Amino acid sequence: xxxxxxxxxxxxxxxxxxxxxxxxxxxxxxxxxxxxxxxxxxxxxxxxxxxxxxxxxxxxxxxxxxxxxxxxxxxxxxxxxxxxxxxxxxxxxxxxxxxxxxxxx
Amino acid sequence: xxxxxxxxxxxxxxxxxxxxxxxxxxxxxxxxxxxxxxxxxxxxxxxxxxxxxxxxxxxxxxxxxxxxxxxxxxxxxxxxxxxxxxxxxxxxxxxxxxxxxxxxxxxxxxxxxxxxxxxxxxxxxxxxxxxxxxxxxxxxxxxxxxxxxxxxxxxxxxxxxxxxxxxxxxxxxxxxxxxxxxxxxxxxxxxxxxxxxxxxxxxxxxxxxxxxxxxxxxxxxxxxxxx
Numbered sequence: 033x034x035x036x037x038x039x040x041x042x043x044x045x046x047x048x049x050x051x052x053x054x055x056x057x058x059x060x061x062x063x064x065x066x067x068x069x070x071x072x073x074x075x076x077x078x079x080x081x082x083x084x085x086x087x088x089x090x091x092x093x094x095x096x097x098x099x100x101x102x103x104x105x106x107x108x109x110x111x112x113x114x115x116x117x118x119x120x121x122x123x124x125x126x127x128x129x130x131x132x133x134x135x136x137x
Numbered sequence: 138x139x140x141x142x143x144x145x146x147x148x149x150x151x152x153x154x155x156x157x158x159x160x161x162x163x164x165x166x167x168x169x170x171x172x173x174x175x176x177x178x179x180x181x182x183x184x185x186x187x188x189x190x191x192x193x194x195x196x197x198x199x200x201x202x203x204x205x206x207x208x209x210x211x212x213x214x215x216x217x218x219x220x221x222x223x224x225x226x227x228x229x230x231x232x233x234x235x236x237x238x239x240x241x242x243x244x245x246x247x248x249x250x251x252x253x254x255x256x257x258x259x260x261x262x263x264x265x266x267x268x269x270x271x272x273x274x275x276x277x278x279x280x281x282x283x284x285x286x287x288x289x290x291x292x293x294x295x296x297x298x299x300x301x302x303x304x305x306x307x308x309x310x311x312x313x314x315x316x317x318x319x320x321x322x323x324x325x326x327x328x329x330x331x332x333x334x335x336x337x338x339x340x341x342x343x344x345x346x347x348x349x350x351x352x353x354x355x356x357x358x359x360x361x362x363x364x
Contacts, residue, residue: 039145042249044182047149049245051156051175053238058160060234064220066165066211070172073203074156077179080191088186093276096269099191100277103198104288108295110203114210115302121214130226 044085051078063128065117069110076106144185152178163219169207176200190270 055074062068080099087095116135120127123134151174158171176199183192211217225231277285333340 037139037142039139039141039185043145043149044186045249046246047152047182049242049249051152052245053242054153054156054160056241057234057238058156060237061231062160062220063226064165064216066207066216067159067168067220070159070168070207073172073199074159074175077175077199080195081179081182084183084186084188084191087188093269093272094280096188096191096273097276097281099188100194100273101281101284101288103194104292107198107203108291110206111295111299112302114206115299118210118214119302121216125214125216128226 041085041089045082048078048082048085051075051081063130065120065127065129068129069113069117073106073110076102141185144181148178148181148185150178151175152182161222163222164217165211165220166208166217169204169211172207173200173204176204188269190273 052075055071055078058071058074059068062071080102083095083099083102087093087099120132120135124131127134155171155174155176155178158174159168162168162171176195180192180195180200183189183195
């Protein structure tokens with residue numbers, strides 16, 4: 033019975049959708065800026081999984097190229113974002129996402 | 138149970154467990170390590186979808202660089218203490234978050250269901266003779282060449298921005314050695330002793346000069362200054 037199951041692209045898409053939703057939930061619920069950032073990475077990864085799946089379904093390498101760009105943008109985003117978080121947590125180690133105004137001025 | 142199904146189930150379980158770990162762990166270090174689980178699961182799924190190069194890049198860039206950067210920042214700032222997940226500072230935030238997440242989930246499920254897999258047909262897969270990295274390179278340097286060049290500018294901007302942000306406000310709280318002024322005499326004495334130990338012969342010369350000038354004390358000061 034179970035041997036007859038085939039892994040269709042739909043499975044990958046559903047998994048990507050689940051990962052994206054979990055990431056969005058974490059981004060909305062957590063208040064530690066570092067953990068919120070990790071949730072953004074989770075959402076980006078869900079999207080890359082979807083891109084690769086569609087790339088294989090449609091036999092178009094363009095999807096994989098987009099994933100390369102997503103990786104580059106994620107790396108740049110992490111570098112700048114973590115610099116901001118370091119500047120924020122340097123002022124107050126227990127700062128949450130509400131305290132970004134501390135960086136003003 | 139076919140190999141593909143087995144790989145998918147294991148990797149998907151790793152992904153979902155890691156994702157839940159990121160959201161639910163109190164300690165940021167545990168969240169970062171859970172994120173590694175998700176990233177590895179995604180890399181395995183990339184291999185299953187014959188995107189071998191992307192799987193390697195995923196492991197190297199995400200697990201190797203980005204998560205290490207996260208852990209580095211956590212350790213550097215010493216913020217690796219547990220958050221209190223019981224408090225809910227904004228009333229109704231969690232309920233709203235649950236609704237928004239379920240809405241996103243429902244929307245994406247509806248989108249997947251509405252396509253109907255017949256629209257794109259079954260997976261044909263790429264021509265196995267051409268490695269995926271060749272196809273990817275050809276695509277990057279022809280169709281996506283402009284975006285690829287823009288990427289280099291983005292990376293330069295990111296590096297400059299990170300340096301600028303990290304350097305800001307470092308000047309005023311710079312402390313070299315507290316109490317240096319108070320201990321100035323003691324430090325000078327020690328320096329003199331160290332100098333004597335390093336080159337004793339120069340000091341013998343000085344002592345001999347001093348003995349010579351013993352008679353006329355007026356010259357003493359100038360002698361000392363000279364040596």
